[in-house]
Amino acid sequence: MEMIVVAPPAPGRLEDLKRRFFATPLQALLSLISLTIMAFIVWKLLDWAVFSAVFTTGGGPEACQAAAGACWSVITARWRVILFGLYPFEEQWRSALACVSVVVMTVLSCMPAFWTGRRIALVWGAGTGLYYVLMKGGVLGLPYVGEEAWGGLALTLFIFVTTCLVGFPLAICLALLRRSDLPWISRTTGLIIDGVRSLPLISILFTFAVVLPFALPQWLQGDKLYRVILGSALFFSAYQAEIVRGGMQGVPAGQEEAAMALGMSYWQRIGRIVLPQAMRNALPATINQFVISFKETSLVVIVGFFEILASGNAAYGTGEWRFAYVEVYAFIAFIYFVFVFSLSRYGAYLERRMSVSER
Amino acid sequence: MDSTLPSGPAVRIEGLDKHYGSFHALRKINLSVERGEKIVICGPSGSGKSTLIRCINRLEQHDGGRVTVLGTELNDDVANIDGIRREVGMVFQHFNLFPHMTVLENCMIAPMIVRKRPRAEAETTARRFLEKVRIPEQAMKFPSQLSGGQQQRVAIARALCMQPQIMLFDEPTSALDPEMIAEVLDVMVTLASEGMTMICVTHEMGFARRVADRVIFMDAGEIVEEAPPEAFFTSCRNERTRQFLSQVLGH
DSSP states (O other): OOOOOOOOOOOOOHHHHHHOOSSSHHHOOOOOOOOHHHHHHHHHHHHHIIIIOBOOSSTHHHHHHHHSOOOOOHHHHHHHHHHHHHHHHHHHHHHHHHHHHHHHHHHHHTSSGSSHHHHHHHHHHHHHHHHHHHHHHOOOTTTOOOOOOOOOHHHHHHHHHHHHHHHHHHHHHHHHTTTTTTTHHHHHHHHHHHHHSOHHHHHHIIIIIIIIHHHHHHHHHOOOHHHHHHHHHHHHHHHHHHHHHHHTTTTTTTHHHHHHHOOHHHHHIIIIIIHHEEEEHHHHHHHHHHHHHHHHHHGGGGGGEEEEEHHHHHHHGGGGGGGGHHHHHHHHHHHHHHHHHHHHHHHHHHHHHHHHHHH | OOTTTTSSEEEEEEHHHHHHTEEEEEEEEEEEEOOOOHHHHHHHHTTHHHHHHHTTTTTSSSEEEEEEETTTEEESOOHHHHHHHHEEEEEEETTTTTTSHHHHHHHHHHHHHOHHHHHHHHHHHHHHHHHTTTTTTGTTTTTTOOOOOOOOHHHHHHHHOOOOOOEEETTTTTTTTTHHHHHHHHHHHHHHHHOOEEEEEEOOOOHHHHSSSSEEEEEEEEEEEEEEEHHHHHHOOOHHHHHHHHHHHHH
């Protein structure tokens, strides 16, 4: 005997809304009240940010301050300080190009087509090399600009990207060492990871920037910027190592056994079988860690670097724009949002892409 | 490790001992397997049969006695072990296919990175063995899109792509639904008829009767009975073997 199953007709959008928010008179009332409040907030925000806002520097700070809405003139007047910090004004096109080179490098290395050892090395080598030459100059007729003058978005991006480039491989090494069969290796690594994780990032940055020069011979010190990046990479890798290790624990033991039975060497098993699956498991936590690291770059201000947040402070902190800090912070928040949101969307894309092969 | 290696048994195990902590998993096992011979190992769970065949490709380390495979003794020499593993294929109870690769890639990866075969050659070989296990049309799918029986046949093809001289089967049909057992056993029978050296841990007594040269019964880490299938099923001497057989064949 055959049964005929008829699916109930799908409710229309309007009906669905009605059912969810206006089922009873009380519910309808509450919905209406919340709706009014939300509309009010959105209106106020829009009014402040757009309708009553001033966008041009024509009237100067005074006219801007007098306006009822936001004073975006401060951004128009000072965006270069926010994006490029103390970098020499005439050379700021280099800083802009350097930002573009880092962003392009990041976008390229996010594309599956570039996921072979040679291509990714090429992209990263070219990207960071270009950034370095553009920023530092001293060659090809570009005037020299020392690291202490780098700043703004360009510096934030550089610190973030290099932290990840150095920290990620380090994290994988730490995770593998922690998994070692030899107890003294795994315990020592565990101790290092836990040690670094138990320190605040600020104290690590401070140690690398200020204390380390006393302990190291001159030729080993390098510029303060690179020591700070090393410190932040170490911090990143300690957390990321645990994320990777967690991902590895999610790979069934049978996977490595099958690889062994086929005669694969340790590095082949790790590189081809275990890590690709472990990174899948670890992806959400990894994206999380990237996002946190991006925002933590703002801490380098304590050792004297003017990354984007500190540059923002400088942008409104001098003289006539002192009143416009909300606008400056809103602008910086928007820049952070663009980067972090793209990062998390990319994470979502990766998860979708991987789930195709899981099912 | 050349396939033209003249003589000597494929596997020789002498006085093999294995402990897990205080548990004595294998006790003084002696076993010799000739080239081209088909051995079926059976026994109750926990009797050490899986541990025994896992000692042959050193997925388990033995702690007493000698294991010699294709003339090479297994010891701590990693190069030796990797060399042996290239020549000894293994099929697992739970297939252990690589879920992040297609069926074809599963079959190609080891020949490419272990045997350093060019991609085109590896693909030709892979397709040939997928044909042999009768699933050439599934080559571009991922393992999770296949049934258990199909996955196990891919696992057999994957092992065969390394063109091993010995095949180990560790309960290859135990995790399968009944209707899929036959398709896997058929492939194994074909393989046996082509002269492959096979050591199979299985409870498929029909298979044992059809292809085995010798059936081995293990209990509590020891080889209790060892005989050609006819003798094994009709006139086994040991009480424990009889009891086991009545349980496996009884229903």
